[in-house]
Amino acid sequence: MELVSCEMENIITKIFHTLFQQITNGVTLIFAIGTLIACFFILLKRRHHGSFYLHFWLLLLFMIIWRMIVGIISNRYALLLVVPAVMLTAFTGLRGESCWQLLRRKYTFLPRWFAKFISRAVLLGTSAGALLMAHHALTGNQDVYAETFNTIDEYKTRLPGLVLMTDSDEFARTKYYTNAPTVRFKSAAPKHILQQLRSPALRNKNVLIILRSAEAADLAIKPKDLPSGKKLQLCKNIMPKGRRKGVKLFLYSSVTPSQALKKAKK
């Protein structure tokens, strides 16, 4: 019995997680709230809506259930729900306007202009909010990447034959924008990084390591462990500007002492 209730709890958690976290993130919070209010309005006056709304509702329900069954890995899987969500948010604005008009019939002292104001406020408010969110999301990590690629370019001119080392997530982008030979590591654990630095392909090369995770910032590799007396040092940690939460990148260089000296003289 306990096992069944635990399973049930697990299923309910998954449903809530998909519905209120993944789908809400996908359609964005403003439109998710608008959709919920619209659902409330439609349930209140369900007989007024033509039977064509039934198809619309079934379409929406099917899309949500489909996503719950197959699971959502990224926000993109909720993309198709964006249009119905925006449509329902627009419906909320219009319904708010008619609700105000109904109220005005009873309480005549209420201003008439406010009815149109409600729908326009919903339109402008959500549009402006969405645009600000888009700006925040799109500019989020741009300064971090700009600084990283500029730093890599500087190192490339200083150290000829530089090899970049990064994880699978950043591999393609780093290689594309820097145009430098790039290798990927399977894990950011010092043991694995060291193993790769000792490999014949990288043993005699100057390597710049790009790490994403904050845990890996203190790369605990002792100098004696490095091949041919190389020196490993943290060159730069690049954080998002202001109070933004975003990608943090840590650049480590593993260079031969002679070249480290050249760098110091510069």
Added chain:
Amino acid sequence: MVSFIRIARNAYSALKSRPLPGAAALLLLTGCVHLWAFSWCPYVSRDSVRYLTGAIRWAEQGSYDLFHFPPLPCFLMKLLLQMGFSPEAAGNIYSFLPGLFVPLASYVFALKASGNRRLARYTSVMLIGHPLLLAFSVEPLRESLFILLALLIMICGITGLKEQKLLPWFYCSVFTALAWCCRFEALEFVILAFFILLLNFLQKRTPFRKAAVHFTVYLVCTILLWGVFTVATGGVKCFNYQFENYVLNKWNLFLVRWKI
């Protein structure tokens, strides 16, 4: 900023009164916002780089090697590359053009679904700045094209249901096949069309024979056209991968997720 507000106001009032200048104004407004958004992200996302490099390799080597992704997005980018555009320009044009038409298509969809012109107008204006759609419109990903095709599928599906004619279902199959060549999730529409037609029959809106013919035509044309588009775009290797990578993976994911 003042001129931007003026454009937005003119677009909104034009959309209100006349459909054709209204559509042009909506396109102009969408174009302005999306072009402005291009300046926000000079570096594209890591997935976009995958598509871009895939298209570059395809243009240089002549064979498609990203076969776990449907071929259409890379094929279109490859065509633009072969026309002489730089990789960044090809990626930007490929994602910007479908993104430009998404609010307009959503206007038609909302109008067809609700019959309310004002609701349709609000929906299209609200969609212009949607974070997800804006991001897809400025980055060379397959979603911008997919959402446009999905909207066209839904518009044709609604027309087919309302008018009970075969031709809209044929158009629907063309867009579904194209969407399938873009993202495997388009499979959802085939199942959706089945349920909607079944519901229409149960509600006695469409006779059984008509509903069955419409669905059969839709299904057969979708599969045939999907094959034709996949072969025409040169992504034949995707055939094996599509079943293995999408259907089986999703099935396994479903079993693991729900512990069956």
